[in-house]
Amino acid sequence: MQAFLKGTPSLGPKPQKSKPTAGPSGEKRQKPVPWVEKYRPKCVDDVAFQEEVVAVLKRSLEGADLPNLLFYGPPGTGKTSTILAAARELYGPELFRQRVLELNASDERGIQVIREKVKNFAQLTVAGTRTDGKMCPPFKIIILDEADSMTGAAQAALRRTMEKESKTTRFCLICNYVSRIIEPLTSRCSKFRFKPLSDKIQEERLLEICEKENLKCTQEGIAALVQVSEGDLRKAITFLQSAARLTAGKEITESIVTEIAGVVPCKMIDSLLQTCYNSTFEKMESSVKDLIDQGFAATQILNQLHDSVFEDERLNDKQKSAIAEKMAEVDKCLADGADEFLQMIALCSVIMQQSSQNN
Numbered sequence: 001m002q003a004f005l006k007g008t009p010s011l012g013p014k015p016q017k018s019k020p021t022a023g024p025s026g027e028k029r030q031k032p033v034p035w036v037e038k039y040r041p042k043c044v045d046d047v048a049f050q051e052e053v054v055a056v057l058k059r060s061l062e063g064a065d066l067p068n069l070l071f072y073g074p075p076g077t078g079k080t081s082t083i084l085a086a087a088r089e090l091y092g093p094e095l096f097r098q099r100v101l102e103l104n105a106s107d108e109r110g111i112q113v114i115r116e117k118v119k120n121f122a123q124l125t126v127a128g129t130r131t132d133g134k135m136c137p138p139f140k141i142i143i144l145d146e147a148d149s150m151t152g153a154a155q156a157a158l159r160r161t162m163e164k165e166s167k168t169t170r171f172c173l174i175c176n177y178v179s180r181i182i183e184p185l186t187s188r189c190s191k192f193r194f195k196p197l198s199d200k201i202q203e204e205r206l207l208e209i210c211e212k213e214n215l216k217c218t219q220e221g222i223a224a225l226v227q228v229s230e231g232d233l234r235k236a237i238t239f240l241q242s243a244a245r246l247t248a249g250k251e252i253t254e255s256i257v258t259e260i261a262g263v264v265p266c267k268m269i270d271s272l273l274q275t276c277y278n279s280t281f282e283k284m285e286s287s288v289k290d291l292i293d294q295g296f297a298a299t300q301i302l303n304q305l306h307d308s309v310f311e312d313e314r315l316n317d318k319q320k321s322a323i324a325e326k327m328a329e330v331d332k333c334l335a336d337g338a339d340e341f342l343q344m345i346a347l348c349s350v351i352m353q354q355s356s357q358n359n
Contacts, residue, residue: 269308
């Protein structure tokens with residue numbers, strides 16, 4: 001029995017696990033990286049369209065001095081990419097991890113974290129040379145991404161640390177809404193507004209990516225990507241990658257981009273408006289039900305209806321203002337979780353009512 005518990009002697013050598021070998025060329029396979037990360041700017045010069053910010057940062061990098069920064073603007077315009085590129089240029093790839101602390105809204109950033117983690121990191125002193133012998137600034141950078149989601153107490157705790165540790169640390173606050181940052185913090189920072197990227201700049205970047213990835217994309221497809229992204233380059237690149245996976249080497253067309261982005265085809269929006277203008281309530285209800293049943297989001301239908309209604313010359317300003325007021329109510333109700341079908345019916349009823357005044 002004891003012999004059984006101890007285990008029987010092995011009959012032969014254990015089979016060794018086969019180690020994963022590299023490819024036939026002897027090179028390791030590269031891990032797939034999302035294109036948003038793959039084509040993120042590596043230096044300040046690569047940042048698109050934000051001339052004022054780039055000019056100030058380049059002057060600061062030349063003098064190796066940097067003020068506290070506050071970047072604000074719409075998502076996907078390059079705020080995080082810009083400060084990360086500047087930090088890489090300042091410190092080089094080796095010191096970058098030691099000298100930069102990046103905290104996002106997904107991390108815990110209450111008052112306790114500001115008092116402990118941020119304060120302790122800010123108090124550390126650093127040398128003014130890099131490992132490769134080049135000079136670098138004798139301070140660290142703390143990046144607080146999505147700073148507008150920080151509590152008021154955490155922002156208040158940060159202002160004293162920002163002032164006290166100015167010799168050893170620079171702060172960069174990044175947010176979408178500058179009005180949510182308390183006044184004492186904004187007064188301690190140099191503020192830079194990031195503008196939504198122009199259509200031309202987006203087209204150039206997307207065509208550059210298409211060339212590097214050997215993609216075929218029609219001019220209409222590129223224009224559709226720019227239109228659905230609404231100045232958000234990150235969203236445009238993500239849609240382009242999704243379209244490339246869907247087509248598997250074939251040409252990317254406008255219809256594929258529309259399908260990927262979940263945009264309602266213009267013909268369907270025009271058809272719904274025509275039904276509201278010229279048909280009965282029953283037909284309008286059927287058209288709305290058909291749109292919702294096809295899986296289109298009510299918020300997307302609402303946004304596209306908004307654009308179409310205000311471009312329509314058959315309605316006067318008074319009628320458009322009444323429809324806009326209803327659109328605002330519907331948008332609020334949808335945000336609160338109301339039924340999409342009922343809200344769309346309510347909106348289309350108002351459009352039908354206002355258009356009937358022309359007859």
